[in-house]
Amino acid sequence: MKKTICFYFQLHQPVLLRRYHFFDIGKRNDYFDEYMNRSMIRRLAEQCYLPANYLMLELICRHGDRFKISYSISGLALEQFELHAPEVIESFKKLAATGNVEFLAETYAHSLSSLSPTGEFESQVRRHAGKIETLFGQRPVTFRNSSLIYSDEIGERVFNMGYKTMLTDGAKHVLGWKSPNFVYESATRPGLKLLLKDSRLSDDITVNFSNRKWNEYPLTADKYVQWLQGEATGHEVINLFMNYETFGEDQPAGTGIFDFMRHLPGRILDTTDFECLTPRETVEKHQAVAPLHVPYPISWTDEERDVTSWLGNELQSTAFEELYRVQPRVQALDDPGVNETYLRLQASNHFYYMSTKLFSDGDFFTHRSPYDSPYEAFINYMNVLSDFLIRVNRI
Amino acid sequence: MKTKVLMFGWEFPPHISGGLGTASYGLTKGLAKHGVDILFVMPKAGGDEDQSAVKIINASDVEMMEGFDHGEDYWEFVRFIEIGSNLVPYLDPELFEKEDSGAIKTGDARERVTLRGKYPFSGRYGINLMEEVARYALVAGTIAARQEFDIIHAHDWLTYTAGIVAKRVSGKPLVVHVHATEFDRSGENINQQVYDIERQGMHAADRVIAVSNLTRNIVIKHYGIAPEKVVTVHNAVDFQSYKEMKVERGVPEKVVTFLGRVTYQKGPEYFIEAANKVLKYYPDVRFVMAGSGDMLNRAIRRVAQLKIATRFHFTGFLYGDDVQRMFAQSDVYVMPSVSEPFGISPLEAMRSGVPTIISKQSGVSEVLVHSIKVDFWDIDAMADAIYGLLAYPALSRVAGREGLEEVDRLKWENAAWKIKCLYEEITGA
Numbered sequence: 001m002k003k004t005i006c007f008y009f010q011l012h013q014p015v016l017l018r019r020y021h022f023f024d025i026g027k028r029n030d031y032f033d034e035y036m037n038r039s040m041i042r043r044l045a046e047q048c049y050l051p052a053n054y055l056m057l058e059l060i061c062r063h064g065d066r067f068k069i070s071y072s073i074s075g076l077a078l079e080q081f082e083l084h085a086p087e088v089i090e091s092f093k094k095l096a097a098t099g100n101v102e103f104l105a106e107t108y109a110h111s112l113s114s115l116s117p118t119g120e121f122e123s124q125v126r127r128h129a130g131k132i133e134t135l136f137g138q139r140p141v142t143f144r145n146s147s148l149i150y151s152d153e154i155g156e157r158v159f160n161m162g163y164k165t166m167l168t169d170g171a172k173h174v175l176g177w178k179s180p181n182f183v184y185e186s187a188t189r190p191g192l193k194l195l196l197k198d199s200r201l202s203d204d205i206t207v208n209f210s211n212r213k214w215n216e217y218p219l220t221a222d223k224y225v226q227w228l229q230g231e232a233t234g235h236e237v238i239n240l241f242m243n244y245e246t247f248g249e250d251q252p253a254g255t256g257i258f259d260f261m262r263h264l265p266g267r268i269l270d271t272t273d274f275e276c277l278t279p280r281e282t283v284e285k286h287q288a289v290a291p292l293h294v295p296y297p298i299s300w301t302d303e304e305r306d307v308t309s310w311l312g313n314e315l316q317s318t319a320f321e322e323l324y325r326v327q328p329r330v331q332a333l334d335d336p337g338v339n340e341t342y343l344r345l346q347a348s349n350h351f352y353y354m355s356t357k358l359f360s361d362g363d364f365f366t367h368r369s370p371y372d373s374p375y376e377a378f379i380n381y382m383n384v385l386s387d388f389l390i391r392v393n394r395i
Numbered sequence: 396m397k398t399k400v401l402m403f404g405w406e407f408p409p410h411i412s413g414g415l416g417t418a419s420y421g422l423t424k425g426l427a428k429h430g431v432d433i434l435f436v437m438p439k440a441g442g443d444e445d446q447s448a449v450k451i452i453n454a455s456d457v458e459m460m461e462g463f464d465h466g467e468d469y470w471e472f473v474r475f476i477e478i479g480s481n482l483v484p485y486l487d488p489e490l491f492e493k494e495d496s497g498a499i500k501t502g503d504a505r506e507r508v509t510l511r512g513k514y515p516f517s518g519r520y521g522i523n524l525m526e527e528v529a530r531y532a533l534v535a536g537t538i539a540a541r542q543e544f545d546i547i548h549a550h551d552w553l554t555y556t557a558g559i560v561a562k563r564v565s566g567k568p569l570v571v572h573v574h575a576t577e578f579d580r581s582g583e584n585i586n587q588q589v590y591d592i593e594r595q596g597m598h599a600a601d602r603v604i605a606v607s608n609l610t611r612n613i614v615i616k617h618y619g620i621a622p623e624k625v626v627t628v629h630n631a632v633d634f635q636s637y638k639e640m641k642v643e644r645g646v647p648e649k650v651v652t653f654l655g656r657v658t659y660q661k662g663p664e665y666f667i668e669a670a671n672k673v674l675k676y677y678p679d680v681r682f683v684m685a686g687s688g689d690m691l692n693r694a695i696r697r698v699a700q701l702k703i704a705t706r707f708h709f710t711g712f713l714y715g716d717d718v719q720r721m722f723a724q725s726d727v728y729v730m731p732s733v734s735e736p737f738g739i740s741p742l743e744a745m746r747s748g749v750p751t752i753i754s755k756q757s758g759v760s761e762v763l764v765h766s767i768k769v770d771f772w773d774i775d776a777m778a779d780a781i782y783g784l785l786a787y788p789a790l791s792r793v794a795g796r797e798g799l800e801e802v803d804r805l806k807w808e809n810a811a812w813k814i815k816c817l818y819e820e821i822t823g824a
Binding site (some may be wrong): 021022023025313314315317318356372373375376378379380382383386 | 672673677764765767768778780782786789790792797
């Protein structure tokens with residue numbers, strides 16, 4: 001039986017807040033930095049999304065049904081494409097029309113709502129599925145949570161919404177001696193199949209590719225296929241889960257990342273050991289080999305592979321509690337403007353910027369946050385949230 | 396073999412009037428831990444200094460120019476060191492008052508100068524500072540001729556001339572340590588004589604140590620020193636003698652504090668403007684400006700003009716335990732300095748568990764992570780930070796807790812290790 005290679009790419013961009021002063025509270029409700037968001041989306045569209053999409057189209061044209069991929073695009077990203085870069089939507093529509101692309105379900109705002117007991121999680125997943133169906137003509141059947149966050153409890157909620165497949169991380173502290181390269185199933189909802197990220201092979205592309213100090217530099221498609229073959233021995237599935245920004249942003253075009261990706265599928269398919277399938281096809285083909293117990297939430301982030309990047313300190317938990325405390329009120333109001341803002345404020349990025357965990361690692365922070373420090377991120381977010389709460393309670 | 400350092404300072408605890416003495420003390424203790432021997436020369440020792448880490452040489456006890464005959468050497472030094480000046484390079488207002496009550500020297504000091512015998516240094520920053528600086532250098536020559544050492548280390552401009560003389564006499568390498576420059580003290584209106592001494596010292600030195608990258612850049616840019624010669628070694632802080640202080644609060648409101656000299660360099664006016672913005676939206680707070688200086692009257696007038704005087708208080712200069720008592724009563728500490736080579740006071744606030752806001756134009760902002768950093772001129776950002784710390788308890792809890800942990804990690808041993816390595820590099824040990 002052929003081994004399965006499953007490509008999945010994630011796209012999400014938060015709507016960034018503008019500098020919102022405390023003396024604006026109660027007076028202004030333009031929270032977002034239109035200029036910054038627009039220029040960021042434009043830049044990413046030109047450097048990454050459009051060239052990467054054209055490349056994927058080219059690969060599908062060349063290899064036909066033998067090359068399949070999947071995307072998870074947050075609702076906030078889609079909205080921003082519609083506003084600032086509609087050609088990105090058009091090129092995704094073309095990809096959708098090939099029939100070789102699966103679009104996954106997720107929370108609309110790439111939010112942490114799965115960690116809140118409110119109905120916000122389910123509501124966002126529904127909203128997102130509707131958006132995908134409207135744009136790309138397919139109803140998602142596979143679920144992927146923000147940053148692959150998963151626990152038994154989240155699995156149950158996802159299963160209860162009717163999803164039979166979910167993606168998450170092959171976190172070592174959960175897998176132990178087990179390999180991520182099989183299909184697993186939820187221990188509490190055996191009907192829910194789990195696909196686990198192969199971190200090493202995925203990160204060789206997303207992180208190591210252009211690292212000249214890496215002893216495997218430079219990485220070629222031939223070398224990579226040898227690794228895939230080695231990894232596939234005795235296993236069934238290799239899940240290559242990546243940020244789409246790998247192509248052209250994290251790994252700039254000059255590193256040769258596009259050329260690498262242009263040749264990779266051909267080399268994979270040449271071996272005849274492999275086939276490329278979408279997540280839905282992968283679980284149709286492979287049986288779950290074992291149940292997976294995940295009592296505490298895991299994610300694909302940091303060494304710890306947990307949720308402490310978003311909810312690891314008191315700043316984050318305070319902001320999180322305040323944000324979800326108002327959920328019933330927002331839901332009851334059901335005001336389109338309020339809903340839109342509420343979704344934008346839920347993007348997990350806002351919480352990530354408040355993390356003090358890796359703050360001492362200066363470089364790390366400056367490259368991933370629009371703020372100078374988690375304290376500034378918190379102050380600005382709380383000022384905005386304070387105004388939002390006033391607004392919601394005033395209506 | 397142990398490295399032996401001839402170190403020139405101006406003050407050493409317990410007799411200190413500024414941060415220089417504290418820094419000298421912490422640094423020498425750190426160096427001693429790494430097995431460096433230090434002869435610490437100071438103008439006027441009280442005899443009650445802690446000599447566990449250093450051997451103190453009291454310049455007031457040393458015969459000037461002893462061991463030099465009236466030959467070439469003697470006259471070269473006399474020419475080199477210009478004696479006698481009525482310049483007042485920098486005085487605290489308090490100090491000035493004291494100095495002023497004595498007679499201001501008149502006439503040409505040059506005439507009164509004898510270059511032999513002992514000179515009773517005041518060791519202060521008084522009106523005859525320039526003369527003391529020069530005489531200190533003469534004593535330095537004598538000490539350098541008598542003592543055995545491998546390297547010379549001079550702290551701040553007051554001792555640079557001493558360092559140069561010691562280098563000439565002994566032929567040993569010289570390190571000058573820049574704790575502040577004339578540009579930090581006076582903005583752009585610099586005292587040319589002080590600047591010249593600083594420049595001479597830095598050029599004569601084999602290496603220049605700057606207390607921050609900010610200071611390092613000034614040394615390179617304004618003094619024309621080759622970048623490869625200038626090394627940044629950040630200051631640290633020693634809390635061994637720190638004692639917890641429980642203070643009963645007189646007011647129910649939260650307290651936001653500025654503590655330092657009320658001078659241009661410390662940016663007091665930005666603090667006042669930020670306070671005014673915060674008070675409009677958050678009335679349950681009091682602001683305190685603790686300290687004195689030439690901008691104090693202007694500050695008081697501005698506070699009156701803004702009609703916030705019932706919420707904005709001035710304490711005047713704080714002595715001794717009052718400083719820590721002030722920190723213990725504070726909920727937020729702000730250091731809005733326009734130019735601060737390092738800046739130890741936020742560390743003291745953090746040690747008391749007080750969350751801090753510091754200007755990006757301070758050396759200490761290069762080492763601190765758990766302090767909120769703003770540009771000194773960005774009043775809105777400063778007000779946002781103050782408001783945030785007042786209005787969101789989680790923020791002040793996290794910043795206070797993390798700040799305390801962070802400040803406990805700043806150790807003089809680490810700074811001293813870098814300096815020890817520098818010594819070894821220069822002496823080829």
